[in-house]
Amino acid sequence: MAVIGLRAAALVGLLTLATACGADAKTGPEPGGPASTGTPAKKVVAASTWEAAFAKAAGAKDISVIVPPSVAHGADYDPKPSDLSKVASADLVLFAEFEGFAGKIKDATGSPAKLHQVMLDNSPDVVRAEVRKIAEKIGTAPEADQWLKSYDEEISALEGKVKKAWADGKPPKVVAQVFVAYTAKLAGAEVLGTYGPQPVTPGQLAELTAKKPELVLDNKHMSTGQVMPGTATKQVSIINYPGADFDLLGVYRTNADEIIKALRA
CATH class of the missing domain: 3.40.50.1980 (Nitrogenase molybdenum iron protein domain)
Structure with missing residues (x-):
């Protein structure tokens, strides 16, 4: 009887330990959950480095451009097939209507939902508005707000420097x-x-x-x-x-x- 009692006590102890370990395991993140993988960055394709600059300001991390930075007047650039293939796989495509190849971008995108026309003007009011619009599209509002704060500070400092x-x-x-x-x-x-x-x-x-x-x-x-x-x-x-x-x-x-x-x- 004493042996049976000892075995029962040991079994209860093991069950208690197993239950505790199971409870501890459930408090951590599930394999492959948000804490271990994170949300993938939206893939942004910009017609030129001007739109790309607005995208970076908005918090975009995965940015590629169609017009090479070395091209002096990007509006006249003729995109290659490899350029347009980037557009098809993008989450968001940024362009300006005055760019001569805007029509080709629209055709290559395949989905109007991916397209966002940017007003390319470096006037502060326009920059603030455009950066917020892009951030809303890619879910990076906090990053955009942080950048805009530094933007306002930098503009104020530069105005003072020039003065x-x-x-x-x-x-x-x-x-x-x-x-x-x-x-x-x-x-x-x-x-x-x-x-x-x-x-x-x-x-x-x-x-x-x-x-x-x-x-x-x-x-x-x-x-x-x-x-x-x-x-x-x-x-x-x-x-x-x-x-x-x-x-x-x-x-x-x-x-x-x-x-x-x-x-x-």
Whole structure:
């Protein structure tokens, strides 16, 4: 009887231990569950590094582009079949309507739900709105909010940096190409007029020259050379989109440095 009692006690102990181990196992993550695998990043295909920069700002991690960064005027690029194959496997495709190959992208995508048309304009209000729209599409709102906070801080810092370079503490008077006019605000400048995207006509040139701007903010990606040759006006080459790093903040830093260099020359 004593032996039977000992065996029963041992059996109860083993059952208790097994139950405890089973309970502990259930408190951890299931194999292959969210804690062990995570959610795969959405695959984003951008027409150019400009859209890619907006996507990166929105929190996208898996980004590829169709137009190589080395192409000066991406809107005229003719996509290869290998470029368009990226589009078919993407979760989200970003493009701008002015890009000449937009129609090919739409055809290659296969699903209108994947397409998102981006307004490519580096004016802060537009950037904030577009970044939030993309983040909503790929489920990265927290990452976008974090980037936008750093964006606002960086823009404010750059505006202050350029202001310190003003001659005699006065805002510079500028003429700007229409697609880079946002940099005039970055410089705190007084805009006397704009030109483009069509070539400047003799009449327009005479009108702009008569206003005696200190700077011409020219669009590097669409430049036709010196806008006001034979005058004392300094021309600043402004960029709109980054290279292979997709760093939109780097675009503003580069432009601010170029404006400062011209103001101090």
